[in-house]
Amino acid sequence: MADQTPDHAAAPAGRPGWRQHARRHRRGGQSVPATGGQGGPGMSSSMKASNWLWNFRVLWSAHFFSVASLTVLAPLLPFYLNEIGAGDTKQVLLWSGLALAAPAVSYSLTAPLWGKLGDKYGRKLMVVRALFGLVLTLLLMSIAKSPFEFFLYRLFQGAFGGVVDAGAAFAGSQAPEDQRGRVFGKLESAVSAGSLIGPLLGGLLVSFWGFKPLLQGLAVLVALMAVAAIFLLHEKRSRETTETEAYETSSGVFRTLQSFLRSRRLVAFLIGGLCANVAAYGLVPVFAPHVQNLTGDGENAAAWVGMLQAVMWGTALFGAAWWGRRNDKAPVERNFAWAALLCGIAVILQAVPEKVEWLFALRMLQGFAFSALLQSVFLEISKSSSAANRGVRMGSASSILVAGQVGGAMLGSTLGGFLSAPYVFLVLGSVLIFGAVVVKFAGHLPKVSSLRYGGGVFKR
Structure with missing residues (x-):
């Protein structure tokens, strides 16, 4: 994961990157008081830089695994629907279209509500919630017995997932302001990497394991990612709220x-x-x-x-x-x-x-x-x-x-x-x-x- 951390060499002059901030303070630089958050009021800049580096690595991994887990199945969806009883070609195409559209429909209704809850209770909670929502979705899709059941589980995915947007909201609130653009860029690269690797591995792994074991294995990987997010994500929140x-x-x-x-x-x-x-x-x-x-x-x-x-x-x-x-x-x-x-x-x-x-x-x-x-x-x-x-x-x-x-x-x-x-x-x-x-x-x-x-x- 070292090669996926932000590119500090490209930082503008006079704007040292996160690693440079941490290095300078470890050499004896004076600590800068923080305004609050998990690290406490006396958290130094080096500690904040270290926390953000961990945050970035966890968010990048969460983006990658969530997108890869979903795109593994996308090109092979007609085959899986046929396996669980979709019927003739017309039915397979119908259920494929419905299954592909379902998450977008339910997500459009719930995304603003999850965002509002994140503003109120913390965006780390929303990242963890979305990861566990994806875990449950993958497990449910693996036990679907009919195309209609699979369609319902895809609606569930849209309503309770949203790892990428939850991570983007977290990053937007925690990243250094003058490096927010490159952070969004790096997280977008995680989406691209997942979209690239998922379909390439999908056909390979399905031929060895089959659809159901593959979905269950992916659920385990995403669950581990959710546990990592619980312990490794550090959210800095202001203690005082203005009117x-x-x-x-x-x-x-x-x-x-x-x-x-x-x-x-x-x-x-x-x-x-x-x-x-x-x-x-x-x-x-x-x-x-x-x-x-x-x-x-x-x-x-x-x-x-x-x-x-x-x-x-x-x-x-x-x-x-x-x-x-x-x-x-x-x-x-x-x-x-x-x-x-x-x-x-x-x-x-x-x-x-x-x-x-x-x-x-x-x-x-x-x-x-x-x-x-x-x-x-x-x-x-x-x-x-x-x-x-x-x-x-x-x-x-x-x-x-x-x-x-x-x-x-x-x-x-x-x-x-x-x-x-x-x-x-x-x-x-x-x-x-x-x-x-x-x-x-x-x-x-x-x-x-x-x-x-x-x-x-x-x-x-």
């Missing part, structure tokens, strides 16, 4: 959504995030048929799809950290706009090649550019939040972006029904470019500032 913070903590989900609408800048970023999800999930139904048309060989098409997915997530793994560092040094809206523009061009150009080999470079560019998009949206949401309301704002933003997942999958399937794949690529690439333009104009809008409306605090 404003108390109001923000008590603010409901509806008021949070109102505060988003009052901020044209945040609306622009949320539109950009929706465009990113619409394009990404819209490609899912049409990409494999497009590859099959290029290869002209149905048997080898699956292998080509797997390799093209692997190179995309591989470049996303490295690109996420790079974009995270850039977000600490350059305006976030500029980085988002360039990344969305590059991603849109890469998607559009995938309609052009006549040979499947030509897709490799374009998929690499797509993965590299896409890795900047969602992390930039959540970084902007985190920056616009206070310590008292960051969880509910991150959760509410996640719920909004889920609409892009569902809408994108529906749009891709609908367009694929009456347009050829190249035209669908053109439409979805244009959606990304539209998102780039919207967020680019966000750079001309005022930065977030606190204003009071009717006694409450809203951001614009």
Whole structure:
């Protein structure tokens, strides 16, 4: 895990990284009093740096294992549903679609509520809760006896999971402010790594163990990760709560959504995030048929799809950290706009090649550019939040972006029904470019500032 810790060599001049902070204080530097938290009022900067390094490693591992555990099954879902009695091909496809959509639906309803509870009772509790929720989900899915049962357990997953967003809310509240961008980037790289490793290992492990033992084994791994989070995550919480913070903590989900609408800048970023999800999930139904048309060989098409997915997530793994560092040094809206523009061009150009080999470079560019998009949206949401309301704002933003997942999958399937794949690529690439333009104009809008409306605090 040493190679997954934040890149301190890239820290801006005058901003020593976490390791440098710890090293300087171990050599005899003076301790800096803390304002409170688990370490107590006298906790030194070296202790705080050490705690954050542990926090980061635990969060990175939690992101990786949770995403890998879920993506292991995703490409093989039709086979598992067939094994538990889905029936003919039409039924398998129907239940596969329902099972894939189920977590997004339930998650969109519960994410803001979990975020609000995290603001009130602590974000470490939400990380542990989400990990144990995933453990229970994996165990339940392993004992499903029918597609309907499996569908219900997937709804449970969305309602009680959410490890990635819980970890992001924790990181946003605990990371050093001037390094928050690179932290979000590194955590996004964990998502990319899990998305890369999960499907690659899925087919291999299923052939040796079968579906049920694999799901149970993954549940054990995630349970160990949850136990590690209990003992190794250290949350620093302020002991004193101002009147404003108390109001923000008590603010409901509806008021949070109102505060988003009052901020044209945040609306622009949320539109950009929706465009990113619409394009990404819209490609899912049409990409494999497009590859099959290029290869002209149905048997080898699956292998080509797997390799093209692997190179995309591989470049996303490295690109996420790079974009995270850039977000600490350059305006976030500029980085988002360039990344969305590059991603849109890469998607559009995938309609052009006549040979499947030509897709490799374009998929690499797509993965590299896409890795900047969602992390930039959540970084902007985190920056616009206070310590008292960051969880509910991150959760509410996640719920909004889920609409892009569902809408994108529906749009891709609908367009694929009456347009050829190249035209669908053109439409979805244009959606990304539209998102780039919207967020680019966000750079001309005022930065977030606190204003009071009717006694409450809203951001614009």
